[in-house]
Amino acid sequence: MKPALNFKKLLFLVLVMLGMVFQFACTDSNLQSEYDFHEISADFKSYTAFDSSSFWVYEKTTSSVDNIDTVFVTKVTYDRRFHIDVTTTGYFYDAIELSLKSSFIGLTKAETSAGEPYQNSQMNENYRVYFLDGTYYSIFTPKFPLDSVQLLGEAEGNYTNLGFYPEISISGTTYQEVYHTQVIKNEGLAEEFVMEFYFARNFGLVKYIKKQPYNGVQIVDEWVLKDSRLIPISK
Numbered sequence: 001m002k003p004a005l006n007f008k009k010l011l012f013l014v015l016v017m018l019g020m021v022f023q024f025a026c027t028d029s030n031l032q033s034e035y036d037f038h039e040i041s042a043d044f045k046s047y048t049a050f051d052s053s054s055f056w057v058y059e060k061t062t063s064s065v066d067n068i069d070t071v072f073v074t075k076v077t078y079d080r081r082f083h084i085d086v087t088t089t090g091y092f093y094d095a096i097e098l099s100l101k102s103s104f105i106g107l108t109k110a111e112t113s114a115g116e117p118y119q120n121s122q123m124n125e126n127y128r129v130y131f132l133d134g135t136y137y138s139i140f141t142p143k144f145p146l147d148s149v150q151l152l153g154e155a156e157g158n159y160t161n162l163g164f165y166p167e168i169s170i171s172g173t174t175y176q177e178v179y180h181t182q183v184i185k186n187e188g189l190a191e192e193f194v195m196e197f198y199f200a201r202n203f204g205l206v207k208y209i210k211k212q213p214y215n216g217v218q219i220v221d222e223w224v225l226k227d228s229r230l231i232p233i234s235k
Contacts, residue, residue: 035082035089035090035091035092036091036092037091037092037093038091038092038093038094038114038115038116038124039093039094039114040094040095040096040112040113040114040125041114041122041123041124041125043122043123043201044112044123044125044127044142045096045112045232045233046201046202046232047127047140047179047199047200047201047202047204048096048110048112048125048127048140048199048204049096049098049112049232049233050073050098050204050230050231050232050233051073051076051231051232051233051234052073052074052075052076052231053072053073053229053231054072054073054228054229054230054231055070055071055072055073055228055229055230056070056071056204056205056225056227056228056230057069057070057225057226057227057228058070058071058105058208058223058224058225058226059171059223059224059226060104060221060222060223061171061222061223061224062220062221062222063221066103066104068226069102069103069104069105069223070102070103071100071101071102071105071107072100072101072102073098073099073100074099074100074101075098075099076096076097076098076099076233077096077097077099078094078095078096078097078235079094079095079096079097080092080093080094080095081093081094081095081113091116093113093114093115094113094114095111095112095113095114096111096112096113096233097109097110097111097112098110098111098112105208105223106131106132106133107129107130107131107132108130108131108132109129109130110127110128110129110130111127111128111129111130112125112126112127113125113126113128115141115143117143118143118144119143119145121142121143121144122143123142123143124143125141125142125143126138126140126141127139127140127141127199135155136155136156137156137157137159137183137185137195138152138156138159138183139159139181139183139195139197140179140181140197140199141159141161141181142161142164142179144159144160144161145161146161146162146163146164147160147161147162148160148161156183156185157183157184157185157186157187158183158184158185158187159181159182159183160181160182160183160184161179161180161181162180162181162182162196163179163180164177164178164179164180165177165178165180168198170198170206170207170224170225171207171224171225171226173206173225175198175200175201175203175206176200176201177200177201178198178199178200178201178206179198179199180196180197180198181196181197181198181199182194182195182196182197183195183197190213191212191213192213193210193211193212193213194209194210194211194212195208195209195210195211196208196209197209202230202232203225203228203230204230205225206224206225207222207223207224207225208221208222208223208224209221209222209223210222
C-alpha cells in the first residue's frame with residue numbers, strides 16, 4: 001500500500017505547485033496591467049542594439065601606438081524592469097544589455113533602456129556604457145533638447161546633446177542622421193575630463209573623443225570607426 005500512498009502525496013504536491021504557479025502568473029499579469037509599459041523604439045534600436053557576433057573596428061587617430069581596437073558583442077540579455085521614484089507612480093520598461101569585449105577602449109557592457117516621454121520627444125530611451133575601471137556613463141539620451149545640460153550626479157557627470165546632423169562626413173565616410181553628445185565629469189575642477197560621442201543610424205558609435213588632464217597637460221584620445229559587422233536585433 002505504501003507505493004500508492006506515496007503516489008497520492010506526490011500528485012497532491014504537484015497540483016499544489018501548479019496552482020501556485022498559476023496564481024503567481026495571474027497576479028504578475030494583473031500587476032503589469034495596472035502600470036504603463038515602455039518599449040524600446042525601433043528607431044533607438046537602430047543606433048544602439050546589435051546582436052551577438054557584431055563588432056566595430058576603431059582607429060585611434062591621435063596615436064600610432066595601440067591604435068586599432070575591435071569592440072565585440074559577446075552576449076545579449078533582455079530584461080523587463082520596474083521604475084518608480086518620487087515623481088511617478090511607476091512603470092515597466094524594457095532593457096537590452098550587450099556584453100562587450102575590447103582591448104584599449106575598455107568597454108565591458110552597454111545598456112539600452114526605455115524611459116519616460118519628455119516633451120515632444122520621439123526617442124525616450126537611454127544608452128549607458130560601462131568601462132573596465134568600473135565607471136559608467138549615460139552617453140546617448142536623444143530626448144533632451146539641444147544644449148540642455150542634464151545633471152546626472154557625481155558618478156555620471158553632466159550630459160548634453162550638442163547637435164544632430166542629417167548627414168556628416170567622419171574620416172572620409174558619410175553617415176546619415178547622426179547625434180553628437182557630450183559628457184563632462186568633475187566639471188570646473190582640476191581633474192575635469194570631457195567625452196564626446198557621435199552616433200549614426202544603423203552604425204551606433206562612429207566617433208569617440210576623450211579629453212583629460214595628465215601631469216598638467218591635456219591628453220586627447222580620438223577613436224573613429226573604420227569597419228564593422230553589425231547584426232540588428234529583431235525582437
